[in-house]
Amino acid sequence: MGAGDILFFLAAAVSIAAAVVAVTDERLLHSVLAFGVFLFAIACAFLIMGAEFVAVAQIFVYVGGVAVLILFGVMLTASRGAQRTVETEHPMWAMVCALVLAGTLIAVAAAYRPATAVQSRAVDVSLLGNALLGPQLVGFELIGLILLASVIAALAVVRREPGR
Amino acid sequence: MMVTLATSVVWAVGLFVVAALSVMLGVYLERKVAGHMQARLGPMRTGPHGIAQTLADTVKLLFKEDLIPGKVDRLGFIVAPLLAFAPALMSLMVIPYARPFVPRDLNAGVLYFLAVPAIGVIAVMVAGLSSANNYSLLGGLRSAAQLISYEIPRSLSVLSVVMLAGSLSTVTILERQTHVWFAVLTPIGFALYIITTIAELNRTPFDLPEAEAELVGGYHTEYSGLRWAFFMMAEYAGFFAASAFGAAVFLGGGNGPLLPPIVWFVIKTYAIILFMMWVKWTVPRFRIDQVMTLSRKVLIPVALLNLAVTAVVMQYV
Amino acid sequence: MTRFLVLSGLLLAIGAYGVMTRRNAICTLLGLEIMLNAGNLNLIAFSRVSPSPAVGQTFVLFSIGIAACEAAVGLALILAMWRRYRTVDIDKLVSLKE
Incomplete structure (x- = not known):
């Protein structure tokens, strides 16, 4: 090992x-x-x-x-x-569901054979940078928008009404 | 593989020794500098000029009673000091001592150094939350808010250096500084780094969470003896780590004409440390709302402007 | 490779159990975040066998960012619930029931 x-x-x-x-x-x-x-x-x-x-x-x-x-x-x-x-009264059903889920995923994972070989070298940061500002640029800009939207949403949800 | 494991263990022990030594030296220096700035002498009795003072303090703390108040959450209470000390040790891993003598040259070393204090934030909150004490809770909340607010301008100030060097690896940044220091190329970035580091370390003028008159002891009110010592060790080890990082990344630590690189590195690190101590004993404390205003309304815009200016300078110079 | 997929499947199941079982809203959020992390683990494992590993890793970066957004909004909702009902027990949210 x-x-x-x-x-x-x-x-x-x-x-x-x-x-x-x-x-x-x-x-x-x-x-x-x-x-x-x-x-x-x-x-x-x-x-x-x-x-x-x-x-x-x-x-x-x-x-x-x-x-x-x-x-x-x-x-x-x-x-x-x-x-x-305190947990819900019937954790057994949840346990059964979780076990079924785990079993299915593990069975699929064990049967999977990758088509290409696994690359074990560490990915260089510059590759990521080029990808983010190149092919993935739209996603990069959009995630900025999502972050802004979620901050505004969070602020709006916790705002106290004026006058309280 | 076993050789790599053995070298890693040796490095880890070595870094722990470095952290412990820097803590002892840092505490002693703090008291001496404070004394001389306040026209008195500081510790003089334990050893010549009080050199063994920190050792005496450590021995005293070791013998104190390990008091755990009854109502605290035991797991959180015990874990918090360890969680506070861990990031200081972890961040020592990517600092290039004496070019290029670095424990581990991570591809994203700078980012690792900036990310690790996040664990310290959790430690502060857990300490405040698990001590069954309102002052601790308030101190923990305030300290955590301050810490996370100052993470952003700190990261942005170091980002300007990353832009100039073109890499996130600390060794590469060190190697790019052979002609001119990055502190000269981005003076605003360097000033920002110093200010935000003082804030991240909870030192005056940003030490409201620990101020005795305000919050008794803040998040470490209920801690005594060795557990409290862990918080102090965490602060001083983090102090050394941040100064060493600043010396490496902004001042080209290790590059210098005559002396061997390790000597230059130590000189530059302790120059930054002494400067921060000077600030601590000169400037009065900020209120918490001034602290937050400074971070969000002043330092973040200045940091962003600094990025823009650096980009322009890089393009046309 | 298989070991990472098995690990992520197991963690997904544990997270799902947490979401299904817990009554405290914050603990439900914890289960949800565990599931998201399991998904990220899976993505990185697969990015290692893809022709352009950077794409998989940028996807994970986006996922981490979106998880942070979702945690923020979720905690804002929990805070609003706390203000209104003075409890974070999700079994107490019954005002839409007939």
Whole structure:
């Protein structure tokens, strides 16, 4: 077993464990912390796959943005009861659905044989830059628009009516 | 593969030693500089001119009682100081000490350095949230808001250097500075970097989250002994990391006429550190609304203008 | 290659379980983000066997950006719900029921 394999299994184990804790733990803060660990493990998985820029972008945006946002949400909606969450009464059906989903996806994944060989070299950042400002330019501009729209939407939703 | 693993472990231990040494030196320097700027001497008793002061402080903190208040969330309380210290260590990985002696030359090294303090933001919020204390919560919220606001102008200021060098790798940026420093080419960028780094490190004039008269201790009110020491270590290790990065990326750390590169690197790093300490003990504290206004209404437009000006300069000069 | 696909499938299922089960709105959002990350993992795995890996990675960058937008709007909605109902329990959102 090469070091790459060990690293992958470590990252995979941590991400699965953290995801399970994030979706099952009763205390909200523990859930969110486990989610943070999960995001970091996914960033490590990206690094193992040779996507350096995406891994760093994942840390920047997800850990530094989404996780912080969620923690802000936890802080602002703190009440006596909300710190302990209760699950629905029938988790068994959800478990069955999740197992079926997992089984199907794993079966398909195991049967997949890629047509071309896997490239294991890390993708250079300049390639990404050229793609973003070249063929993917429309997407690049559009995502700026989406970000603007979502910020305005979020502000509009939380605005207090004037006069309150 | 095992050789790579072994070298990685050696590097990790070495970086930890560097961080610890820089923390000890940083704390000592802080107290001496503060003393001399306030017309007094600072620590003088522990060792000649108080050199062993930090060691004495560490020993004292180690012997303090490890107090965990009853109502805190234990996992969050225990994890937060570790989460605060981790990014400072992690960011030491991409700094090119003594050209090109860099632990790991990532393709996107600059971005990695800018992204890692995001973990520190989470640490601050978790510390504020899990200490069952209103002052901690408020301090944590304010500190987190300040930290995330200043991440943007910081990234934009370093982006101007990335434009000039044409690469996100710190080693390449270092190599492109053989003729002229990037601080000379983008002085506004350098000034922005210094200001935003002071804000990111929660130092005066941006230290409202830690100010005693305002918020008792901010997010680290309930921490004592070694856990509190972790927050301090995180701050000073981050201080060293940010100054070293600034020296490498803006001042061409390691390039210099006579002395060996490592000496130049240390000189430039500690020049930035001493400048920031000078600012700390001179300027009064900002209010939180002034801090936020400065970041969003002043520094971000200036940073964007700086990008535009740098682009024009690159095109026509 | 297969190992990454299996991992992403597993994580998708875990995220789906989280979305289906949790009553706290913030925890539902966590499950949703786990699913999005699983999808990104899948995309990067496939970009490695495609002729232009940069396209797959830019797609993932867009996905990360859109996930951030969606988290922002979702949390704004949760905050609005908190203001109106003083709870974030989604089982309490029954005012449209007959």
